[in-house]
Amino acid sequence: MPKYVYRFDEGRKDQRDLLGGKGANLAEMTRIGLPVPPGFTISSEACRAYMRDGHLPPGLRVEVTTALRQVEDALGRRLGAPRDPLLVSVRSGAKVSMPGMMDTVLNVGLTDASVQGLADMSGDERFAWDSYRRLVQMFGATVLGIDPRPFGEALDARKAAVGAVSDVDLTADDLRGLVDEYLQIVRTTCGREFPQDPREQLDLAIDAVFGSWDTERARLYRRRERIPDRLGTAVNVMAMVFGNLGADSGTGVAFTRDPSSGHAGAYGDYLPNAQGEDVVAGIRNTLTLDDLHARDPASYDELLAAMRRLETHYRDLCDIEFTIERGRLWLLQTRVGKRTAGAAFRVAVQLVDEHLITLDEALARVTGEQLGRLLFPQFDRTAGAPLLTRGLGASPGAAVGEIVLDNAQAIERTQAGAQAILVRRETNADDLVGMISAAGILTARGGKTSHAAVVARGMGRCAVVGAEALDVDEVRVDDAVLRPGDVIALDGTTGEVFRGEVPVVDSPVLRYVAEGLDAGLRSAADDGVRELVHAVHRLLTHADSVRRLRVRANADTADDARRARARGAEGIGLCRTEHQFLGERRRHVEQVVLAGGEDERQAALAALLPLQRADFTDLLEAMDGLPTTIRLLDPPLHEFLPNLTELSVRVALAEQRGQVDEHDVRLLAAVRRTHEQNPMLGLRGVRLGLTVPGLFAVQVRAIAEATVELRRAGRDPRPEIMVPLVGSAREMQLVRVETERVLAEVAAGSGERLRMPIGCMIELPRAALTAQRIATQADFFSFGTNDLTQTTWGFSRDDVEGSFFPAYLDNGVLTVSPFETLDADGVGALVRAGVESGRSARPDLHCGVCGEHGGDPESIHFFHQVGLDDVSCSPFRIPVARLEAGRAAVTVGDDATV
Ligand code: ADP
Ligand code: MG
Ligand code: MG
Numbered sequence: 001m002p003k004y005v006y007r008f009d010e011g012r013k014d015q016r017d018l019l020g021g022k023g024a025n026l027a028e029m030t031r032i033g034l035p036v037p038p039g040f041t042i043s044s045e046a047c048r049a050y051m052r053d054g055h056l057p058p059g060l061r062v063e064v065t066t067a068l069r070q071v072e073d074a075l076g077r078r079l080g081a082p083r084d085p086l087l088v089s090v091r092s093g094a095k096v097s098m099p100g101m102m103d104t105v106l107n108v109g110l111t112d113a114s115v116q117g118l119a120d121m122s123g124d125e126r127f128a129w130d131s132y133r134r135l136v137q138m139f140g141a142t143v144l145g146i147d148p149r150p151f152g153e154a155l156d157a158r159k160a161a162v163g164a165v166s167d168v169d170l171t172a173d174d175l176r177g178l179v180d181e182y183l184q185i186v187r188t189t190c191g192r193e194f195p196q197d198p199r200e201q202l203d204l205a206i207d208a209v210f211g212s213w214d215t216e217r218a219r220l221y222r223r224r225e226r227i228p229d230r231l232g233t234a235v236n237v238m239a240m241v242f243g244n245l246g247a248d249s250g251t252g253v254a255f256t257r258d259p260s261s262g263h264a265g266a267y268g269d270y271l272p273n274a275q276g277e278d279v280v281a282g283i284r285n286t287l288t289l290d291d292l293h294a295r296d297p298a299s300y301d302e303l304l305a306a307m308r309r310l311e312t313h314y315r316d317l318c319d320i321e322f323t324i325e326r327g328r329l330w331l332l333q334t335r336v337g338k339r340t341a342g343a344a345f346r347v348a349v350q351l352v353d354e355h356l357i358t359l360d361e362a363l364a365r366v367t368g369e370q371l372g373r374l375l376f377p378q379f380d381r382t383a384g385a386p387l388l389t390r391g392l393g394a395s396p397g398a399a400v401g402e403i404v405l406d407n408a409q410a411i412e413r414t415q416a417g418a419q420a421i422l423v424r425r426e427t428n429a430d431d432l433v434g435m436i437s438a439a440g441i442l443t444a445r446g447g448k449t450s451h452a453a454v455v456a457r458g459m460g461r462c463a464v465v466g467a468e469a470l471d472v473d474e475v476r477v478d479d480a481v482l483r484p485g486d487v488i489a490l491d492g493t494t495g496e497v498f499r500g501e502v503p504v505v506d507s508p509v510l511r512y513v514a515e516g517l518d519a520g521l522r523s524a525a526d527d528g529v530r531e532l533v534h535a536v537h538r539l540l541t542h543a544d545s546v547r548r549l550r551v552r553a554n555a556d557t558a559d560d561a562r563r564a565r566a567r568g569a570e571g572i573g574l575c576r577t578e579h580q581f582l583g584e585r586r587r588h589v590e591q592v593v594l595a596g597g598e599d600e601r602q603a604a605l606a607a608l609l610p611l612q613r614a615d616f617t618d619l620l621e622a623m624d625g626l627p628t629t630i631r632l633l634d635p636p637l638h639e640f641l642p643n644l645t646e647l648s649v650r651v652a653l654a655e656q657r658g659q660v661d662e663h664d665v666r667l668l669a670a671v672r673r674t675h676e677q678n679p680m681l682g683l684r685g686v687r688l689g690l691t692v693p694g695l696f697a698v699q700v701r702a703i704a705e706a707t708v709e710l711r712r713a714g715r716d717p718r719p720e721i722m723v724p725l726v727g728s729a730r731e732m733q734l735v736r737v738e739t740e741r742v743l744a745e746v747a748a749g750s751g752e753r754l755r756m757p758i759g760c761m762i763e764l765p766r767a768a769l770t771a772q773r774i775a776t777q778a779d780f781f782s783f784g785t786n787d788l789t790q791t792t793w794g795f796s797r798d799d800v801e802g803s804f805f806p807a808y809l810d811n812g813v814l815t816v817s818p819f820e821t822l823d824a825d826g827v828g829a830l831v832r833a834g835v836e837s838g839r840s841a842r843p844d845l846h847c848g849v850c851g852e853h854g855g856d857p858e859s860i861h862f863f864h865q866v867g868l869d870d871v872s873c874s875p876f877r878i879p880v881a882r883l884e885a886g887r888a889a890v891t892v893g894d895d896a897t898v
Contacts, residue, residue: 004046005063007070008039008238013314018043020234022093025334032313034306034331038074039238040067044094047210047232056210061203064237068202071239080109080198085117087131087240090205092212094233097335101221102212102233103142105205106275107135107240109198115179127245129175130167134275136182136194139201143208146189154181168273202237209235223447226815241330243323244275248296251276251323254289256307259317260343261528262350266304276321276332302329310334315356316365317347341370342532349535359542360890366539368857368880368887372396373493374509374536375879382525385489385498389477391442391467393495394453398504399440399462400489403475403482407434414438421488425472427452429802435461440490442497444470451806454817462492470497509536513567513879540879543886544568549863550870551881552627554850558618561628564875568882571627573782573872574722574850575619577699578633580612581640589640592692593670605698612699616706620717624710627718629782629850629872630703631761632696632735634724636684638674647671680796685725686760689735696723700739704746704754711752719756722782726760729773736777761850763787768834775838775845782872783831785851785859789818792827819852822859832866848872857884864888 011019011027019027023041030036042060049057072078077086087109092102110118110132119128140146155167158178164170170178186194195201212218213233222229243251254268269286271278272295293300303322306329310318319337323330339347348362357365377398379385401419404410407430413420414437422438424431426445435441435455441463443452448465456463467477475482480499482488489502512520512533520533552573553564561572581589588607595601620628647668654661676682689696703719710717721739726732739758747754760777762768763784771781790797797819808814822828831849838845848870853859855877863871864885873881 001059002045002057003063004043004049004057004060005067006041006043007067008036008041011041016095018045018234020044020093020095020236021097021335022091022333023234023236026236026238028313029310029331029334032309034309035329036331037239037241038071039088039236040064040071041093042206042235042237044232044234047213047234048230050210051214051230051232056207064202064206068237071237075239079202080111080114081117082113083117084121085109085114085198087118088202089236089238089240090202090209091236091238092209092233093236094213094227095231096225096227097338098218098221098225098227101218102215103209104277105135105138105142105208106277107131108139108201108205109240110135111196111198111201113196114198122242122245124245126170126172126175127242129172129179130170130244131242131275132179133175133182136179136186139194139205140182140186142212143204144186144190146186150185150189151182154178154185206235206237209233220447223810225448228815229812238332241323241325241328241332242275243271243325244273244278245326246273248327249273249323249325250292251278251321252286252289252292254303254307254320254322255337256311256318256320257347257350259319259337259339260346261531262317262343262347264354266307276323296324296327299324299327299329306331311356315351315361317351341373344370345374345535345539346528346532349538352538359538360546363539363542363546363883363886364891366883366887368860368884371509371536371540371883372877372880374507374532375513375876376493376507377504377510378507379489379491379498380503380505383503385500385502388480388488388497388499389467389469391444391464391470391495391497392448392453393491393493394448394450394465395441395456395461395463396493397440397460397462398489398491398493398502400487400501400504401439402485402487404434404438405472405475405484407431407437409484410434410437421490423470423472423475423488424452426450427455432802435459440464440492442467442470442488442490444468444472451802454805454809455802456492457817457820462490464490464492464495464497467495467497508533512536513540514563515566540568540883540886543883545886546889547882547885548889549860549868549881549885551878551885552629552848552850552870552872553875553878554854554872555619555875557615558622560875561619561622564878565623565626567875567878569626569875569878571629571718571870572619572623573629573848573854573870575628575630576634577612577631578635578639580615581608581633585611586640589637590667590670592695593637593641593674594666598693601692602694605694609698609702609705612702613705613709616703616719617709620706620710620719621715623718625716625718627720629720629722629759629780629848630699631722631724632686632689632699634685634688636674636676636679636682637688637692638671638676638679641671641674642667644671644675680790686723686727686731686735687725689723690731696735697738697742700742701746703756704743705750707754707756708746708750708752720780721756721758722780723758723760723778724784725763725787726774726778727764727766729770729777732760732774732777757846759846761787762831762834762838764791765830768830769837771834771838772841775841778838778845780846780848781834781838783834783847783849783851783868785822785827785831785849785853786819788830788851789823789827792830793818793823821856822853822862824862828862828866831863835866835868846870855881857887860884861888861891 008027008030013024013028016024019041079086089106091104115132119125137151141148243249250272252270266289268289270292271286317337318334321333344366348365351357352362376396401421404420410420419439421440422434423442443465446465453465489498508524511523524530550570552571553569554574555561555564556576591604707717723735743754757779759780761784762781835847847868850872854871855873
């Protein structure tokens, strides 16, 4: 028979999958001898069985009986007995914490009979009735599903009747009367008595907690936070201890050290004469732990000793819930404390300085995602802008602009030079143009996987979604009415929305990664921020020293290259050359396409040569001494020609006026000829190079001549030539022969020896599958995971992300966009196969990746595992990639990835 119930002394902290976070940590604290009230955990396995079968496993009730009897025997009390009753709490607790989403019921076991026993046992009549009142209310609301409002109204009415200001002013008799009223509310709304059998209360509460996993709000929360529905929750049943037994009792929460800096010290809140939920509910002002020290030094010392034990044990900052019952300390919960991005770095380095953890461990405890958050521009917090409302931070960044309500306004304001914030109830595919022109997006509905969120993240546009207080029909938040044109500011990280202009500043961490340690430290506002900059520096430097993956940048221009180099790029993994065919140079491209014969085409290409040579000279000079991978032209030629519709109209109008322009007419014919139904799968990449004679040759010649020029000036240029969209070894061979011919010509003409790596992108499934043969023709591979994702899934990115991805994320076909995080099972399998079979032909084959995934934390861990040599990403993501490559090297094997 499977086992579903575990006593606290049977489990341990690494069993979070089975026992949930709360249960696993309660077990751990019990195991190391900290004072935890006895209890047991019903595993999340039982919840999964409940979801699968529609009912709890049959043996469960029996297992609960055994565990409950053991608790009863240990304490010498019986659940809900008329004399000296045992009461328990029934608490939810999933693997990942879902604050406020699921239910907890305290004081289970109180009945008309046992309430008197509790009064006798405690010698406190008022306390007993107060506990019973809490139970009927909590049980009524969460287990019996009664609207909680009538309970609150009855309480208020009773307070008013006796002139009580707060709950604590109510006497035992007041509370007894209130319990009668509460029981009557249960009777009338449920048509049944409040259960007077303690065991029935317990069983119903357990069912309810399992049921709370599947409530609408819990499901919504999980979808927003990308927590899988299948995890299920565990249920913890635990003997009650009472913080509401008078002035020598109380309850509180504490951190084992300063949660923002990691500095040693005790931080927390304490509320005398209260039960757990009172602290969170904020019904009275809390005291500090120093106050507790003054009131009850013995309990305080015990608390500090327990915190130290926990910290030595977990070797990390922990947060805890505790209760003091008549001078006796109990620990009710602990976990490795949640922290902000900045705190994560500071705490980790602080623990290293105290020699509690190693630098490797510290590196494993911070994430690239956190570093990314520290790099975004920030609102100047000192500006004191008024907070308008709050939503979910769906796509990070800081955006300030005028409110616009539709695409037309967004485009109009942006073209007029203003910044626009698109404000919508929610967005759909029609809003795409507006989202593209806006500086930020704000919606009233939707979570982190809504259309607005997904698309904004894809575009790197700042977005706040699900700002529920926002009424879009007349754009108002509570009483504040806003108009199109009014300025608001969005913080896409915190979800805050401010009214009016808020100044934006570079974060000190960004100054550090872009300009060095001194600049970062100089721009820090206080010691705390300086400590943060130092912490990032320590961990990033350590990551550099342990990582095996090299980090390169995707950069097209010398400016981008310099920026990337300053951030630590060790080369360029992808320089796209398409910009070299735009602007003024379009007319040369037009001539290449329109060329009547070989001579005319060569002349047009020759005109491009000096322009491209100058581009490459700049780029290679900026990357002096570092490998620079230059990709030959990839997009279809018609992308450089005028738009078909516009040109047709121009020609038609000219004809009407009787002023036919020969050039335009020929151009129109060419545009029609080169028009493609599906350009992504059409004449582009290597296909173009093999179809338009001389096109790749002129690019290669420009690279070669730039190299010669720089060498003569005493520089060390290191170009690498990359061929896009290769699908067969023969394609690669043809390009290679031509490339080597051009290099040999330039070498002969200049007397320089010109040998440079010639490799290809692997971005078609066929290329990955025939990598062994392609590798005989290629000196290196670079996985183009954007196109490889498109061609593996058959997704056209521009079409699918805005249209059905939100639905696919909702229904679980996708848990994350495969364009954001590499689809390890599908696309990743092709990458792995490509590396393995390529290296079987050529063991020293250099393999890299140059899709956007090169800057994505989870994907980087995958690339490390399959043995790539480098990742290449946008200059902005370089520090994130360095950090994650380091983490991948120290965390292989654990699931401490992201
Ligand atoms: P949450 O996850 O919302 O914090 P918990 O299950 O931790 O919910 O419980 C809610 C409150 O009740 C907490 O303050 C907790 O410390 C308190 N509590 C839970 N179990 C007991 C118990 N056995 N005795 C006393 N207080 C308890
Ligand atoms: Mg809790
Ligand atoms: Mg591509």
